[in-house]
Amino acid sequence: MEQLFFVIFAGIALIGAVNLLLRRNPLYAALSLLTTMAALTGLYIMLKAYFIAVIQVIIYAGAIVVLFLFVIMLFNIRAVERQTDRRGYLKWLALPFAIILIGQFLYIVRLFEENPTPVGTEIGFTEAVGRKLFTAYLLPFELTSVLILAAIIGAVVLAQKE
Amino acid sequence: MVPMSWYLALGAVLFTIGAVSVIVKRDILSMLLAIELMLNSVNLTLVTFSSYFRELSGQILVFFVMVVAAAEAGVGLAIVVLLFRNRQTVDVDQASMLKL
């Protein structure tokens, strides 16, 4: 039963990712990414990472992809035309690159054929995540606020009209 | 119970597709989207390890990755808007010069 769900979600995620690769129009690319993210949410729930699953929907689907769609629609950006192909030969290097990369990954994944023995007892409920975030990872958490502030200022300064 | 290697393999495949998309695509919006896909595949791997080892540090790291992704999307899209306003294109090959 669980394996069936995994196959379904993984299939949807892969379809979305391949669609992202093949589509020229950025609007469809954004929607494909959204499909993949939705499938990943399902996988996170299967992995009992409930907080991460919900945050994934709120941040990625609810904010980031909407922002992309907003920019794409506001400027009515269509697919890039073909004649700008100045270094088109470079993209054929992507294929051997992909083969080498996936080979390396699968070589590493081979080490985890057996499921590992758990070292802790924690499950991704909100309370447990929050407790860890505000004790062991307090300094990095505070630093993210600096990062976000920098990003806000950067975005406002870049996008404002002179 | 699904074997852990299935999740890891899926993460690997998604990362590769994302990396190839960054290389193949020419418009900056699709490239940013492909980078988001790569970040997502890394998140999947982190959550998998975190869940199978029953240790939440991986999920905390995912939280930080999401913050970085949001900041990156905000600044990246601001740059896209600027590029589009100045050159009326989102083609990265058109933006290879350092001046307007």
Add this chain to the structure above:
Amino acid sequence: MDIALEAALKIAVILFIVLTFLAYLVLFERKILGWIQLRVGPNRVGPWGLLQPLADLLKFIAKEDVTPDTPNRVLFALAPALALVPPLMALAVIPFGSTIELFGRKIALQITDINVGLLYVFALGSLEVYGIILAGWSSNSKYSLLGGLRSAAQMISYELALTLSVAGVLIQAGTLSLSEIVHVQSGYYFGIIPRWHVFWYQPLGFIIFFIAAVAETNRVPFDLPEAESELVAGYHTEYSSIKFAMFFVGEYAAMFVVSALATTLFLGGWTGPGAERVPLLGVLYFSLKTGFFLFVYIWLRGTLPRFRYDQLMQFGWKVLVPMAFANIFISSALALWR
């Protein structure tokens, strides 16, 4: 298998009741608007116009389904579904009452009580914008596109205030599960004032929540995405027949969910005198409180003019968000002090 059957039955019953209720909500909205404007309102179909929803439904089904010259037919057809499904899914975590005894087993009047209940509702709320923005784009019309873009900007802006306003409640209650938030609010202070969050420590949060919620559901005075005087009908200009009906029901379902959420978070949900002993009384209290919010929605529609776009953004970012931050600060200070 028993649990799955119980959940399926509960989903079927709650969907049936809520959808029927929404159909009559539309009738009552037209009646109340009529009274506010010294008219009678619909009174032709059935006694007191009570069969009007049925007539509306038949009319929606019988109309021709027009598809404009769209860049993508699939997205055009998918958009209304994306607007309708999230609010209906959000019903899954709303506690309609306590537990009842039926056929010798305890049944909670809530489809499922998940650990991240409140975040789940917000996650679905953040998906709500896709239906509107995709409808705006795939209609291939400038009015629709402007409506869609407006709504995207508006919903993202006000979602911030909405989420921040709830943080105060979370600090008070210490849980994300909606049924536990209701339990925290049961009982009385001084034997007379109920321990609802709206009275105790969260009145500011409640006001911010309700204003932001009206904006999230694109209702008057924040209905710029469908402003009929400038954008015809905004994102659903090109929609007709059953697809338009889905947008229509989606909007009312979102109103219902937001009202139910306000009831649960700030007005003590189903709690009230005698609700612990007689569960059906709890359902009645819940309906009355939710109905009050829905009435305020209609009241606002009959009273207020529409915001201008720049006023809307100013209000959201420069008034609501700072106030929400102040509310979080005050709530945290109170929580530390107690």
